[in-house]
Structure formats: C-alpha cells, structure tokens
Amino acid sequence: MIAFLGLGRMGALMARRLVDAGHQVTVWNRTRKEISGAAVAATPAEAVAGAELVITMLADPDAVDAVVRAALPGLRPDAVVVEMSTIGPDAVARLRETLPPGAGLVDAPVLGSVEPAKAGKLAVLAGGSPEDLARCRDVLAVFGTVREVGGPGSGAALKLAVMSALVSAQVMLAENLAYAERLGIAPATFLDVLAGTPLGALADRLAAAATERGPVETRYALGLAAKDLRLATGGAGAAQTVTAAARDLLAAAEAAGLGAQDLTAVVRWAAAADAPGDAAIGERARGGKAAVRINPSTVAPTNGWYSHAVRFGDLLFVSGQAAADEHGHVLGEDDMARQTEHIFENLRLILADQGSSFDDVIHVKSFVTDMERLADYGNVRARYLTGKPPSSTTVEVSRLFLPGALLEVEVIAAIR
Template identity: 45%
Template sequence: MERIAVIGLGAMGAPIAHRLLGQGCQVTGWNRSPRRAAALREAGGAVGVSPADAVRGAEAVLVMVTGPQALLAVTEGEHGIAAGIDPGAVVVQMSTVSPSSLTRLAQALPAGTGLLDAPVLGSVAEAASGALRILAGGPPELVERCLPLLTRLGSPLRVGELGAGTAAKLVANNALFGVLGVLGESLALGGALGLSWEVLHEVLGVTPLAEQAARRRPVIEADDYPARFALALARKDADLVADAVGDAGLTLGLTAASRDWLAAAEGAGRADQDYTAVLAAILHAAGKEPRR
C-alpha cells in the first residue's frame, strides 16, 4: 500500500503523515483547520479540500482525529470519507473512540470497504519515529494485508476482531490513568504525613509504582507540563472508559476516581497541559505538598 490518505493532521496525525511521506508513500492529508495541513504540502504531500476529496484514489485511509464526534464528522455526509473512498480500499481507524462509534463507522462505509480498528499506544515522538504500539482489531487476512503499512508506523499487536483494538486501548489508558492517580495520591499522602520528597521517592522506588514514580519525578519537580497528550484528550478517554464500564454493567471505583482527577485537573485550567499535569492537580488539591 503506497497511496495513503491521512485524515486529521493534529499532534499525532501530522507526524504519521510525514513519516509515511518520508518512507516514499504518496500521502494526501486533510485537516479541518487548513493551517495544520500546510506543513504536509510543503514537505511534498498533497492536501484534499475535504475528507471525501482526500481519500479518492487512496489504497488505505488512516483516521486520527479527536474522538467519536470528530470521527462521525469526517466519515459521514457528502464530504465524508464514505462518500469518496475507492471500492476495496481500507480504512484504518487509529483515533481513540468508543466501541459504538466504531460500529457506526462500519455501517457508514460502502460495502466492500475494509475496516481495521487500530488505536495506538505511544505519543508524538513515537509517531514520528515509527515506534507506536498499534492495537489492531479486524479480520486476520485484513490485518495481514495491512501489516506492511502498519509496520512503517510501529509494532502492530493483533488483539482480536473489529472492536478489539478500541477495547484494548480503553483498557490500556484506564491502567495508565489509574496508576497516575495512585501515584499522585501516594505523593499527597506522603506530604501530609510529613515525609520528605527524597524519602518518598526512596519508598515508592521499592513499590510497584517505582517505574512511574521515577519517570514522572522530573516533570513534577520542574512543574512544567508541555502537552504531548493533552489532558483534555485524556479526560475524553476517561469518559469513554466510564461509558464502557456503564455499558458493561460494571461499577469500578478506581476507574471512576481516576476519571474524576482528570476532570478536576481540567476544571483547574490544565486542559491544554500534558495529561501528567493531573499529578500537580492532585498535589495542589491536597494542599500539603511533600517537603523538597
């Protein structure tokens, strides 16, 4: 697959499009805000005037937009992907969305269109360097057909049939948000109980939180959270998880609590910071930060 359309040229979609271009693919992009597509044109890619226009002639269409509403907006209607896609082309849905929006996407595409569910782990740097973990759901033969394309972007992990990629991504992000929540609360508790920052890190270093505590320590110390994965997107994902929990008839307390921390951090004006700013929000809310 050499003729690729990339719909959504945001923090993740742009490096994906540029990487494919750099690997010799013919890339046509589209972005709702045209200014974000300018760099692709300058780098030698093409830019469509609508999703329908951008996907015409493409063998594969990668979609990397915010979430369910954006997915619907770029797929349906007279200017949507479904209106322009070539017979036999494959849509690779990489955004983090809900299971129901994937079902709707499958229904919106013309018969004969292939559809892979392929959300990703990793962030902007991994997208640029081809080091994403791709959670691929779909028919085995379609995953197989798309492997050469997916491996340009990272390491595909086949997780099941269509929908399994989205399910796996929600599970992975739930784990991530939960660990950050427990880390933030453990740091807040240590501060409230009078432990110093140094001692707290020594203690956390011998717990199951060791890796995350060490990894997040520098950003907390710098109190600087430039967004790679914006906190508003993480809260969006936590809401998707909460909906999935409800739809499955479950009550998951830790999951709900970590979602509430992300919402509180967003409410405290941190929407555009990196999602790890939830740690600062937890520490500030506790009011008693550990002694440095």
C-alpha cells in the same frame, strides 16, 4: 495511495513517517496543515479520492463520525479505513455501519506518545478481519510494533482496557504524592522508594513533573486522558469504580483549564488544596466554583477578544457562533443552510469537548438577518436538536459582526 485524516500532535508525526517510508500520502486537517512531501486536501472527500487506505487519527468518536461522513462522497467502495484514534469498540461498530458494505475497516489505536510516534516505536493494537488486516499490515508496521489482537473492535477494546490501568495508576500516584507531603514526607523520598518497585517507570515520570515549576512538554494531554476514561467507564466499563474516580478527578482538572497540558499536570491538581498557587485550581480543589474559559483545539480559534465558551460548575455557556473560517472569512455566503450547518458543527464540537451534547442544551438564542430565511435555518437545526426542544429565542437583527453572516447562534448546556 494513502489518505491521512487528522494532523494533531501524534497524527502529524505519523503522516511524516509514511512520507519518509516512500508512500504517496494525501493529508487533511480541519485547520490546514502541511506535511513536506504530502499532498494537502481541502476536504476529507478530496483527501480520500482514489486512496486504497484511509487512516483517521482524530480526537474522539464524534470527530471520527463527522470526518468519515464528510469523506464518504470521495471514498473508494473497496478502500480500507484504518481507525487509529481512541474511540472504543461501540464507536467502531457505528463506524462499520456508516461505511459502504464493500469497504474494509481496521481499528488500530496506538500506545505511546510523541517521541515513540516520531521514532516509529509505537505499539499498534490492531483489530479486524484477516483480509482487512493483511491489506494494511505493512503500512501499520511503519508506526511501530503491530499486535493483531482479534476481530473488528478488539483493538479499540484493548486500548481502553490498557488506558484504564495506566491512567488510573498515574492519577492514583498523583494523589499518593500529595498524601505523602501532607504526612511530612519529602516528595523526592517518596518517589525514590517507589522507583525500586514495579511502579518505578511511572514514578520517574511523576518525579519530573513534581520538580517542574510550570507545565511540562505535552506528550499525552490531560484532556485526552479524561476522554479515554469517559469511554472506558461507559457501557461494559460501568463497573470500573477506581477508573471512574480517576475519570472524575481528571474531569475537574480539565474544567479548571488543564486539558491541554500533559497528564502529569494532575500532580499539581492533586496538590492544589495545600498549595493554592493557581486560583482556579485551588478553588476547584476546595470544592468551590471557578469560571473556566474554554477554547477547544477542534474549532478555529477566536480573535482573542472572547472565549468560545465559559464553564461554571455544571453549566456551559457557549458564545455566539458564526460561519467563519480560521481567517475570519464568512463561509457559505448568501447560503443560510450552509452557514447553519457550519455553526451547528462548531457547537457540537465545543459541547463534546466538555462531555456535553445537543441533548444537554438548555437554551438556544439565534440572531438572523432575515426572517424570510428562517425555514432554511430550521431545517438544518432540526437535524441536530432531535429530542425534546430546549427553550429558545430567535430575533431578527439588521447586521452581525461578520460581514456576510446571516446567522449567529449561542447556547447554554448542562454538563453531565
């Protein structure tokens, strides 16, 4: 049996291929999703119970860590975890420390977007021990061409190196296209000449984006590209100056609200200084500040009356979070500790979406309905706010907007 954790744009297609190949599959996603022919689990622990192979396809290192820890109670001691997200070798090493000693671990991130995922034509970059690779080799082949590149962490490392080249090149070409236009060169002429060079394939993709008036179909989200370059320029990648410049440009585009759009939206971003059709993009491109509404896909959506957070410059203002599911129902009724856990997990995901963390929190404001339960709140909070404490305000209120809610917490954080 195979457990598949994470049914995003790529994950859902990959899980579908496993089912079509005849495998017994149980799936889990933070917001419930169903794959025809697969069992659906309510929790990660339930999903992995009895599974010989556990595949994770999630947004970032924090998400992988949280989901795997949640799965541990149900994990077979001899299971093999195949980590297929883009998280980097350092996160793979931390994951190895989290897993039981007898469990196997293969890092197997993929190259390719939604169409190759659907067709089973991804490039799978697999790292791990020979024994662990042998146990998952046939399953990985369902997704595309498997390239075994070395020991544990080597697949994750190679993925970051490749993305450093590919993403930086696309960002560079987007800026080159804007530069050519400022020189009076027609975009079609510039791209046509590039098509006859080794950059031709990238030029074709940019040509489609340059002629679209609105967002193109998202194959590789700009926000994920920004995350990949953040990982690629940390630690051993600190000397990648060109990649770091591309990272910063993508971070600014993401802050302006382009994170969910395809990476080719960077073409509009690079040209924004000369074509101010989008107020937020134009303002950011000119070096000014614009308030950007943030609603990460990693947390349940709001009711539409507010945004989960607003970013202004290098500050992130996170709305009050309560323990509610995607249907607006309270979680952990009459249980302060459980509600606090859910709230701080939401806060962690919202902060991580903007490259921030609890270490960057400046101020915390807490609203509780019963000060007698403050100790339960404080015990959980202390697990998340582990460094020097931020400024803080805690007030008792008669009730909160969500019936049954015992707590609501909002934060202000810096963005590095």
